[in-house]
Amino acid sequence: MTWIEKKFENNIVISSAIVYEPNSNKITEIATAKLDERNNGREGTYLIIQRPVVDGMLIHQSVFEKKEAQSNKSFEIAFYPYDSTKSARVIKSNVEGIVDFTADEKWVVFCEIGRVRVFDRESGVTKYEIKGEESEMTFDSPFIMNNKVYYRYSMNQIFALDLSTGKEEEVTVRRSILSKIYNSEGYLGFSFIEARENSGEIELYIIKESQ
Incomplete structure (x- = not known):
């Protein structure tokens, strides 16, 4: 089972991608992102929707880049592997109008x-x-x-x-x-x-x- 958890601490939104294995009762956090909402603008990454695939999680996420008093917002699809020895990577950046998504090998x-x-x-x-x-x-x-x-x-x-x-x-x-x-x-x-x-x-x- 996979899901995204969110918590709010000191005006920072923390998103965590979670994997649960019923057979072993093991819970693993495979990704964490922070969105800083302090100081009149947003900066960081917010995990929106996840889809489990064979070797990891695909996540639709928003990215905020702060420039002076404004924040520029963009969307991307990123891949977060279950294997902690492998690196996460962005599959597609600057994506708009995504409704749903999936992947295999x-x-x-x-x-x-x-x-x-x-x-x-x-x-x-x-x-x-x-x-x-x-x-x-x-x-x-x-x-x-x-x-x-x-x-x-x-x-x-x-x-x-x-x-x-x-x-x-x-x-x-x-x-x-x-x-x-x-x-x-x-x-x-x-x-x-x-x-x-x-x-x-x-x-x-x-x-x-x-x-």
């Missing part, structure tokens, strides 16, 4: 307003970019499985992008309300409810990892 995926982008993790080069039919609609809940990245578009359709070919395919047809994709060991899942019928019935769908 080879790829980094950004879901944004109006598009999905897939980067080569080592080089940072954009490999694929998928745009929605409408630029204002969002993509979210990406997960990589079976050499495909699955994601939800505009709350009513699930797609998969083949990471070998770049071909996008419909996992579902467009429907009224689909949940975000969720993951369990070896499975992805999502649910559907027809709000207009108001029947209270929900359909559950499972995508199984290939053996």
Whole structure:
């Protein structure tokens, strides 16, 4: 399990990225950031959202640089490894409009307003970019499985992008309300409810990892 804890001490916000291992009951702090809100301006880093990946945590964070009486704010996606002997690094800087994100050993995926982008993790080069039919609609809940990245578009359709070919395919047809994709060991899942019928019935769908 992973999460971000925050505490406020003497006008300094301290964000900590935490990993909990149920089998050993071990709690490990793998990253700490400080945001100084003293002296008429902010300076430092604030951890916003985390996503666990196979070898560490991806974290969407805001960075404040103080210049005279003003603070310049920017956003970045950083990687913090579980292995304390390895260094953290910024995956992408100056990112705007990030809704959700994930990664595996080879790829980094950004879901944004109006598009999905897939980067080569080592080089940072954009490999694929998928745009929605409408630029204002969002993509979210990406997960990589079976050499495909699955994601939800505009709350009513699930797609998969083949990471070998770049071909996008419909996992579902467009429907009224689909949940975000969720993951369990070896499975992805999502649910559907027809709000207009108001029947209270929900359909559950499972995508199984290939053996």
